[in-house]
Structures are given as C-alpha cells and as structure tokens.
Amino acid sequence: MAVINVTNGTQAILTIGANAVKATADTQATPGNAGGLVVPFVQDITVNATPGTVRYSTLDSTSSSAFTTVNENGLSLNLLVDETVMFGAGSNVNLAVQDGLFGVSKNKQEISFSVSFTGTGTTGDIFLSGRGFIGGLAPTASIDGAVWLSPVEIIVNGELTKTVES
C-alpha cells in the first residue's frame, strides 16, 4: 500500500480526445497518445463516481433503507486558462485541440477522456477513462488573481473504465 504522490508533475493528467468517430476519440484520449489534448495548468481535479440511490422507509423499521439506481459519474477541475487549450489551435483531427474546451462545450461535442492516476508509460500505471460532455466553464479574471481561472466539468455519458497499463 502506498499513497499516490502527485507532486512531480507527471501524475493526475487529463487527456481529451474528440472526433466524430468515437473509437478515434477514445484512442486520442489514451494517456500518452500524441494526438490527445493534455490539459495543462490544472490546479485540482476530482473524479466523482457515485451510484444513484433511492431511500425508502417502511413501517417495521426505525431507519430508512436504500437501493441503488444507475451510476452518476463526472469530473470536475479548476485550471488556469491557456489560450490555445481554451479556444483551439486550428484544424486538427482531434476536435478538442481544434476547437478548444470552449468550442467543444459550445458545440456539445461528445469527448473521450482519461485521467491518469499514477502517470503513464509504465507497466502498472492506472487510468480511468470514459466519454462525456464538457460544461461548467466559467472563466473569471481579477487584478488580484492576475490570470484567467476557470472551473471545468465533464458530465460523463456512461460508465468510467479503469485500465491498468501493461
């Protein structure tokens, strides 16, 4: 057992792919893929993997019971806004690179993503992946903050998948 140390800059990496062909987008989003959009300047990232639940009460029990429904997954992060990553770098097979986070959010383009937990390129490295939609962009700037900051959400469409690199 060991905690995952994220201080050397190579763990906790968010990679995004976007293409009309979902399999292509999935490949782009694989950690370490040259065609992926590695989101820079991330301050914090949170993976939400929550099963939906419904609570109910019965007359013969003094406490409520629950059953699970579908999983509700999502990603949230805060970042310093990079001009190219936010607004796009021009024509690219990866629409996330081409249109930027703002573009794929506005276009409601489904994206593929991965979040590396222990880095990438080494056997045993773990990442979570899935598909979803980018939302929650709210860039804000102030003279005290000095740079643009923005939250980002990925509303996951479907399940998260754990992969161990081999």
Added chain:
Amino acid sequence: MTVRSDILTQLGTNLATHTNVKLSQELPWETGDNPLYLQNMKTVYVDEEQINVEQLYRTLDQSNVNSTVTTVNAYLSVDAKNQLSDINTVVANILLARNVISSTTDSASDYETDTEGDVITYTFEYNFTTI
C-alpha cells in the same frame, strides 16, 4: 530596462522643475562609513532593486505561475534646520515615480524619515508586483 533604471528616468522627469534637488545615477554606496546621500545632501540616490519570487499558483503539471515582487529604495537627505521650501512637492513627485512601471498587479510607494543631528533622511520604498 530594469525597474531601477525606469524609476531613475521618471525621477529625472518628475524632479526637473526642482532645481534645488539633484538626481544621481550612482548607487548609494558608502565611503568612510557614510552613504553618499549623507555626504551629498539634496541629492536623490536610487539603490539596487531587490527581487522576491513566490509561487502564485501551483498546478498539477508543475507549470507554476510565479509572482515577482520588486523592491527599490531611494534616499534623500536634507538639512533638518532649513528644510527645502518645496520639500512636500519633491516628496510627492518622488513617490509618483512609481507610475512609470506598468503591467503590475500592485504598485506602491511610501517613505519614512530619520533625523540624526541636523540631517533628515527620507527613505523611499517602491514595491511592484508582477506575474
């Protein structure tokens, strides 16, 4: 251009009408245990700038954004018994020289005085924060 040289240039402009006050391009180095501003009264000396860099934002990919605070001190000594008639304006114009530095998130200038014998020394401090 350094912050010090920009301030020196601006001080030259701001003090141009104050003919009783000179501006030195030299650092206020010491000779005979006395800094130059005590030997050459009514002359403004600007010291070398001090720079302090701190992390403003830390990121997971270590692409950190730093905040740089640059501090510059300036000195002016005058006769405490016979203050310059326009000393208030001189001080105000020295303080206003901070406006020459642009693209800062914060700029400030203040001063304090120290009287020793019949000499009053004005020590000015400029602070500039940049990203």
